[in-house]
Amino acid sequence: DTEVTQTPKHLVMGMTNKKSLKCEQHMGHRAMYWYKQKAKKPPELMFVYSYEKLSINESVPSRFSPECPNSSLLNLHLHALQPEDSALYLCASSQEGGATGELFFGEGSRLTVL
Amino acid sequence: QQQVKQSPQSLIVQKGGISIINCAYENTAFDYFPWYQQFPGKGPALLIAIRPDVSEKKEGRFTISFNKSAKQFSLHIMDSQPGDSATYFCAASLSGGKLIFGQGTELSVKP
Numbered sequence: 001d002t003e004v005t006q007t008p009k010h011l012v013m014g015m016t017n018k019k020s021l022k023c024e025q026h027m028g029h030r031a032m033y034w035y036k037q038k039a040k041k042p043p044e045l046m047f048v049y050s051y052e053k054l055s056i057n058e059s060v061p062s063r064f065s066p067e068c069p070n071s072s073l074l075n076l077h078l079h080a081l082q083p084e085d086s087a088l089y090l091c092a093s094s095q096e097g098g099a100t101g102e103l104f105f106g107e108g109s110r111l112t113v114l
Numbered sequence: 115q116q117q118v119k120q121s122p123q124s125l126i127v128q129k130g131g132i133s134i135i136n137c138a139y140e141n142t143a144f145d146y147f148p149w150y151q152q153f154p155g156k157g158p159a160l161l162i163a164i165r166p167d168v169s170e171k172k173e174g175r176f177t178i179s180f181n182k183s184a185k186q187f188s189l190h191i192m193d194s195q196p197g198d199s200a201t202y203f204c205a206a207s208l209s210g211g212k213l214i215f216g217q218g219t220e221l222s223v224k225p
Contacts, residue, residue, distance in 0.1 A: 004157075031211055042203055042215035043158065056211060090157050094211070101146040101207025105157030 003027050004106035006091050012112045015081060021109045023074040023091030032074040033103065034066060035090040043090055043105075049074060081113045116141055118206050120216025127223050133191040135219045137204035140185060144206035144214075149178065149189050152201045152218075161202070162189070194223045 004025045013019050023032065031050045035043035048056035049068040063085075065077040074091055088110050092103040119138045127133045137147075148163035164171045164178045164187065171178045177190040191198055204216040 033211070040218070040220075042218050045212060048211040050211060092157075101148045101205060101213050102160055102163060103148075103158075103213060105150075105159065107155070107157045 004091055004093055004104050006089075006106035006109050008109055009107065010110050010112075012114065013078065013081065014114050015083075017081075018077070018079045020078065021076040021089055021091075021111075023076075023106060024072055025091075025093040025104070026072060027093060027095075027104065028071075029093035029095050029104070030071060031094045032068060033092040033094075034064075034074070034076050035092060035105075037088045037090055037108070047076075078111070081111075083113050086111055086113045116208075116214050118204060118214050118216040120204050120219060122219060123217065124220040125222070127194045127221065129194065129196060129223055129225050131194050131223075133189075133194045133198065133221055133223070135189045135202055135204065135221075136186065137188065137216050138184075138186045139206050141206070141208075142185075143208060145209060146207040147178070147180065147187050148205050148207065148213075149176075150203045150205060150215075152203065158203060191221075194221075196223045196225050199223050 007022045034046040037043045045058050046060045047066045052068045063080045067075040088108040090108045092105045094103045149161045150158035151161045152158040162173050162176045164180050175192045180187045199222050202219045206214050
């Protein structure tokens with residue numbers, strides 16, 4: 001079983017809604033990530049938090065807003081999304097800020113934007 | 115170049131056979147090369163990884179071969195089993211937390 005927990009597992013939202021995806025890890029990892037994955041494609045990096053500070057933003061549109069309240073939690077706030085934003089959103093964590101590339105992924109939140 | 119090129123896109127292997135997936139990269143700044151396995155409806159899971167100063171790493175039925183001069187690395191799955199059927203991603207890591215994934219290989223192991 002994964003040690004990175006994501007909620008909700010499925011989310012359907014309209015283009016005017018505001019919703020949030022949540023991620024939690026209790027492995028003591030100090031880096032956390034948001035990835036987006038479309039069907040039959042590799043995960044695409046969105047954001048990296050290292051020691052609770054945003055260290056990488058891969059030019060993600062502002063309708064996606066990340067938040068790291070503490071070292072165990074990571075949120076992704078969603079507002080005014082487009083249908084093309086429908087995807088599997090994966091949270092991951094790693095021990096050393098990602099230097100080793102050994103990420104632990106959650107099972108993802110499948111988002112559908114109507 | 116921050117791309118990692120992966121082949122083949124799909125692979126069908128008989129039970130007990132050897133599955134081989136290849137990856138190539140250009141950026142010499144990559145410092146770690148993990149492989150991830152993803153089952154449908156699940157997140158990717160780390161399978162095995164190698165540093166560029168090592169030519170081979172074996173864990174059970176899974177072996178990474180790494181050729182630094184050719185900038186290529188590959189995953190070999192020995193005695194492939196139907197339970198190995200999944201999508202496999204090679205990846206390359208940059209310091210600072212950036213992980214670049216290959217395009218993925220969909221492996222199907224036939225009984």
